[in-house]
Amino acid sequence: xxxxxxxxxxxxxxxxxxxxxxxxxxVDGVSFQVWxxxxxxxxxxNGAGKTSTVEILEGHRRRSGGSVRVLxxxxxxxxxxxxxxxxxxLQSGGMDAELTVWEMVSLFAxxxxxxxxxxxxxxxxxxxxxxxxxxxxxxxxxxxxxxLALALIGAPEVLFLDEPTTGFDPNARREAWDMIAxxxxxxxxxxxxxxxxxxxxxxxxxxxxxxxxxxxxxxTPDSLGGRDVSGTVISFxxxxxxxxxxxxxGPWDQPQDPAGEFSMHTDEPTRVLLALTxxxxxxxxxxPGLTVTRPxxxxxxxxITGQTSVGAGDGH
Amino acid sequence: MATEAARRSRPSALLALGxxxxxxxxxxxxxxxxxxxxxxxxxxLVCLNVVTPGRPVNGLPYAQWLTxxxxxxxxxxxxxVTAITSMVLAREEGTLKRLRGTxxxxxxxxxxxxxxAFVTSVIASSVIIATGVLLFRVHIVWHAxxxxxxxxxxxxxxxxxxxxxxxxxxxxxxxxxxxxxxxxLPLAFISDVFFFVRNPPAWLHDLASAFPVAPIARAMEDSxxxxxxxxxxxxxxxxxxxxxxxxxxxxxxxxxxWEPGPAPAARGLGRSPRSxxxxxxxx
Numbered sequence: 001x002x003x004x005x006x007x008x009x010x011x012x013x014x015x016x017x018x019x020x021x022x023x024x025x026x027v028d029g030v031s032f033q034v035w036x037x038x039x040x041x042x043x044x045x046n047g048a049g050k051t052s053t054v055e056i057l058e059g060h061r062r063r064s065g066g067s068v069r070v071l072x073x074x075x076x077x078x079x080x081x082x083x084x085x086x087x088x089x090l091q092s093g094g095m096d097a098e099l100t101v102w103e104m105v106s107l108f109a110x111x112x113x114x115x116x117x118x119x120x121x122x123x124x125x126x127x128x129x130x131x132x133x134x135x136x137x138x139x140x141x142x143x144x145x146x147x148l149a150l151a152l153i154g155a156p157e158v159l160f161l162d163e164p165t166t167g168f169d170p171n172a173r174r175e176a177w178d179m180i181a182x183x184x185x186x187x188x189x190x191x192x193x194x195x196x197x198x199x200x201x202x203x204x205x206x207x208x209x210x211x212x213x214x215x216x217x218x219x220t221p222d223s224l225g226g227r228d229v230s231g232t233v234i235s236f237x238x239x240x241x242x243x244x245x246x247x248x249x250g251p252w253d254q255p256q257d258p259a260g261e262f263s264m265h266t267d268e269p270t271r272v273l274l275a276l277t278x279x280x281x282x283x284x285x286x287x288p289g290l291t292v293t294r295p296x297x298x299x300x301x302x303x304i305t306g307q308t309s310v311g312a313g314d315g316h
Numbered sequence: 317m318a319t320e321a322a323r324r325s326r327p328s329a330l331l332a333l334g335x336x337x338x339x340x341x342x343x344x345x346x347x348x349x350x351x352x353x354x355x356x357x358x359x360x361l362v363c364l365n366v367v368t369p370g371r372p373v374n375g376l377p378y379a380q381w382l383t384x385x386x387x388x389x390x391x392x393x394x395x396x397v398t399a400i401t402s403m404v405l406a407r408e409e410g411t412l413k414r415l416r417g418t419x420x421x422x423x424x425x426x427x428x429x430x431x432x433a434f435v436t437s438v439i440a441s442s443v444i445i446a447t448g449v450l451l452f453r454v455h456i457v458w459h460a461x462x463x464x465x466x467x468x469x470x471x472x473x474x475x476x477x478x479x480x481x482x483x484x485x486x487x488x489x490x491x492x493x494x495x496x497x498x499x500x501l502p503l504a505f506i507s508d509v510f511f512f513v514r515n516p517p518a519w520l521h522d523l524a525s526a527f528p529v530a531p532i533a534r535a536m537e538d539s540x541x542x543x544x545x546x547x548x549x550x551x552x553x554x555x556x557x558x559x560x561x562x563x564x565x566x567x568x569x570x571x572x573x574w575e576p577g578p579a580p581a582a583r584g585l586g587r588s589p590r591s592x593x594x595x596x597x598x599x
């Protein structure tokens with residue numbers, strides 16, 4: 001379990017994972033690896049199989065088939081030493097309303113052989129001024145921060161975050177992102193699920209897109225669906241004294257009106273831009289409104305999951 | 317990154333003790349638990365004494381019989397009812413699932429619950445007995461205190477185990493209290509807990525004796541009778557208590573649930589489109 005080419009060691013190895021509920025295949029042959037210290041996101045719509053996958057990795061659910069290793073352990077075996085080394089953030093709930101934040105975090109600290117400091121952990125999740133407050137009085141965002149504190153208190157090597165910012169307001173989301181990004185520096189491996197594209201783009205080193213129980217694509221957020229190179233749009237306006245027919249690296253889409261934009265979809269944006277800008281420089285003109293636009297993550301995501309939802313009917 | 321040695325787990329016994337403290341804290345902060353375990357039996361003791369003054373039972377003053385009977389009622393509330401309501405609530409709110417994801421062993425959690433039920437029972441019984449002695453001139457039968465303690469201990473263990481076992485069939489928090497009281501109160505009524513059943517029909521006596529409440533309650537009551545000179549629980553009663561406890565242990569081992577939602581058996585058999593839809597949605 002070691003990649004010779006990169007020297008990396010995987011924290012999580014999933015091979016051919018299957019989970020079936022009755023006749024429904026929630027997870028159908030999913031394989032991926034998460035390297036130590038990496039933030040890996042499972043992205044997909046509701047019902048894609050993300051939570052089933054993560055709950056199997058957490059040891060909360062039994063798999064129907066395939067193999068799973070987290071830090072070398074089979075999570076399904078329920079080994080206590082396994083649970084010493086992982087932290088789990090649940091989608092919701094699971095906190096005693098009548099305990100204070102400090103009591104709750106201290107209680108969980110007591111479960112672990114080598115917990116982090118209670119005070120530091122509460123401070124890290126931004127609840128320093130809420131230590132003496134009962135859990136029931138916390139706002140939704142504050143409760144999720146406590147949730148994160150409970151997952152972090154055991155100094156986990158692998159942290160599972162199931163939709164960590166669902167229901168957050170934009171401010172709380174940004175704060176949560178900063179906290180999760182901060183874990184990267186501590187070397188914690190993070191597996192998170194999300195259906196927010198911006199969250200994945202902001203946090204993840206790599207992303208696996210799930211749809212209908214399949215892992216349909218795996219890449220870095222920036223190159224998802226090949227969007228780092230393919231389908232780039234270059235557009236600009238042409239000064240009146242120049243003619244569109246002289247443009248290099250064509251064909252360019254002509255504007256409807258004389259003041260409109262020329263544009264091109266290209267898989268070779270570098271080559272086209274070089275030719276275009278050299279041509280403009282040779283004519284000593286500035287190209288007004290010159291923009292290079294990559295397809296949005298959302299465009300790519302909808303294309304990937306949309307295509308697959310058609311293919312899934314074929315039972316692949 | 318921690319080494320294996322540094323990750324050696326904390327002693328389970330310590331974790332269990334921590335759980336007792338945690339459960340007691342929760343109980344003290346939950347008015348229902350406190351009311352059921354201590355205030356309710358105390359109220360009954362006082363009220364029943366007021367409405368039935370001077371009526372002797374088995375040749376003893378009424379309070380002399382009622383005080384240990386209310387102690388048995390304490391045990392039913394502190395162990396059986398509280399186990400069901402609090403554990404189902406903890407399960408349905410996701411607390412058990414969260415705990416299951418930590419190194420806390422399952423048995424340490426259950427031991428913590430049992431320990432808290434034990435401490436509550438001791439405190440509640442002490443308050444009941446002290447009230448009986450101070451207000452109603454109840455005499456403690458010192459030569460039978462050992463019998464009383466042993467019977468109470470059996471009751472605490474048996475009622476807690478039964479409560480933990482019953483949680484496996486309670487589908488949601490809202491049904492926990494009705495199921496707890498719906499099973500406990502009828503048994504308590506026929507088992508000499510609220511009133512002494514004089515010359516019951518044989519079938520009623522046999523029915524009550526087949527369950528663990530009657531043997532426990534009668535042994536505790538007899539331990540407050542100065543005429544009691546030997547262990548007041550018949551062998552058949554002890555068998556009922558131990559038998560029900562053993563059944564409860566098997567049910568807990570096979571079916572205790574940490575996840576919210578209906579029992580897997582119900583899900584597996586039913587497989588209704590609705591529950592499937594929810595699984596699928598939840599995945």
